[in-house]
Amino acid sequence: MATISMQCPDCSAPLTANVGESHIDGKLRWYQSYRCSSCGNATELDDIGFPPDSIRAALIDELGYWQVVVVDANEKSKAVQVIRNALALSLVDAKNLIAIFPRVYAGTKVECAWLKSVLEQSGIAANVIDSGAVTMNFAKEER
Numbered sequence: 001m002a003t004i005s006m007q008c009p010d011c012s013a014p015l016t017a018n019v020g021e022s023h024i025d026g027k028l029r030w031y032q033s034y035r036c037s038s039c040g041n042a043t044e045l046d047d048i049g050f051p052p053d054s055i056r057a058a059l060i061d062e063l064g065y066w067q068v069v070v071v072d073a074n075e076k077s078k079a080v081q082v083i084r085n086a087l088a089l090s091l092v093d094a095k096n097l098i099a100i101f102p103r104v105y106a107g108t109k110v111e112c113a114w115l116k117s118v119l120e121q122s123g124i125a126a127n128v129i130d131s132g133a134v135t136m137n138f139a140k141e142e143r
C-alpha cells in the first residue's frame with residue numbers, strides 16, 4: 001500500500017488517499033480510498049487491471065521496482081506467449097520480450113506477484129526479484 005496526495009473532488013481540500021494493488025483469482029486489481037476531513041466525503045474506488053499512472057508511480061516510489069524472471073530458459077516461447085496474453089502485448093512488444101528473456105516483466109511488487117501466479121498456472125516457474133535501482137523500461141513503455 002502507498003499514499004498519494006490529492007484534492008477532494010467535492011470541496012477541493014487537500015487529502016491523502018490510500019492506494020494499492022492486489023491479485024485475486026488470477027486477476028490484477030487496484031484500489032484507492034480516502035476520507036475528506038473537511039466535508040466528510042468518503043470514497044472507495046477499485047477496478048480490475050492496471051491502476052492509473054499516479055497510483056502506479058506511488059506504489060513504485062513506496063515499494064520499489066520489481067521484476068519477474070523465468071527459471072527455466074527452455075520455457076521461453078511458452079512463457080512469452082503466456083505474458084503476451086496476460087498483458088495483451090502486440091507482436092512487436094512480444095519480440096521485445098524475447099530479447100530480454102528470462103526477464104519477462106518489471107513493475108510493482110504486486111504486478112510481479114500476479115504475473116508469477118499467471119505463469120505458474122501454465123506450469124512455468126518464475127521468481128520475483130527486487131530490481132533496486134536498476135530499471136527496465138519495458139513496463140513503462142507498455143503504459
Ligand SMILES: [Zn+2]
Nearest residue numbers: 008011036039
Ligand atoms: Zn472534501
